[in-house]
Amino acid sequence: MTSASDSRVLWGAGTSRTVRPRWALRELGLDYRSEPVVPRTESMQSEAFRAVSERGKVPILEDDGFVVGESAAIVFYLADRYDSQGNVLSVPVGDFERRSAYYDLSFFILTELDATSLYIVRRHEGLPQIYGEAPTAVKGARQYFSHQLGEIERKLSDGRPYLLGNDFLAPDLLLMTCLDWANAIGIELPEILGQYRLRIATRPAYGEAMGENFAPLRELAG
Ligand SMILES: N[C@@H](CCC(=O)N[C@@H](CS)C(=O)NCC(=O)O)C(=O)O
CATH class of the missing domain: 3.40.30.10 (Glutaredoxin)
Structure with a gap:
């Protein structure tokens, strides 16, 4: 494109x-x-x-x-x-219930999975020459990420294909980039998220x- x-x-x-x-x-x-x-x-x-x-x-x-x-x-x-x-x-602005879930999950992904977990690992494990070594913080961030994924697993445990139901939406796009990132740094993903990744990876x-x-x-x- x-x-x-x-x-x-x-x-x-x-x-x-x-x-x-x-x-x-x-x-x-x-x-x-x-x-x-x-x-x-x-x-x-x-x-x-x-x-x-x-x-x-x-x-x-x-x-x-x-x-x-x-x-x-x-x-x-x-x-x-x-x-x-x-x-x-997206979800129409007037659909307040779905729109609030859309933001809830998006900000959860951006703050709990990206900023306070994956990015900590990136800075202190991937780029120690810039940000310094901090093995305790890295270990904690890896554990915290896996723990927070429990929330995502719970959402998908009713069999829905995507975070808000049957439609692939912006929160799914954000989550997929975090799951790929986690996978690339060797974080093991639960089975349900492995299947979710495979489903989304087929999108052209x-x-x-x-x-x-x-x-x-x-x-x-x-
Ligand atoms: N929260 C920002 C993060 C932006 C960010 O830190 N980008 C990195 C690459 S992923 C960057 O530009 N790094 C260059 C630098 O900090 O000098 C976002 O999601 O866009």
Whole structure:
């Protein structure tokens, strides 16, 4: 779905967070131009990127003349704007009960699974040269992640295919990126989540987004 379009540009590649908006764009069938800025490479220092991202963080999206950062905020923005009927990734704003569950699970995933678990492991196990070694924090974060997954297991234990029922929605997209991330760092996932991953991995938009997202890393590895 990548095009020469200048009105919608996605900056960032090579991480679990940069998969999220790329995958959402593809689920929604939206054209975009990909700028594969990879963390901790020269591409992050380019003037063009710094002009868009004062934070110096990826992913970041330019759309329709403005800029949105934070991977999940980009997913929510795209879902709200381009799926206002709630057919693809979103839940209609007026459906308060489902919408509250949508946010509840999304923020649970972003805070309990991503920020306070996986990212701790990433910083202190994956990047100790920048953030320092902290083996106790890493061990605790790994255990905390597995414990918090219990909440997700409980949700899926009634046999529903996706977090909110029969439809794949933005919280599923966010969860899948965390499960892939956990799997990549050797965290064992419960059976029910292994099946959930296999189900979601068949989505064409997922395969395309993953391919595009991680291609720059393969090129760098060379
Ligand atoms: N919570 C943010 C995290 C953004 C973030 O930390 N991105 C990393 C890559 S995953 C980054 O840009 N790192 C470069 C740096 O911090 O210098 C999100 O989900 O978008």
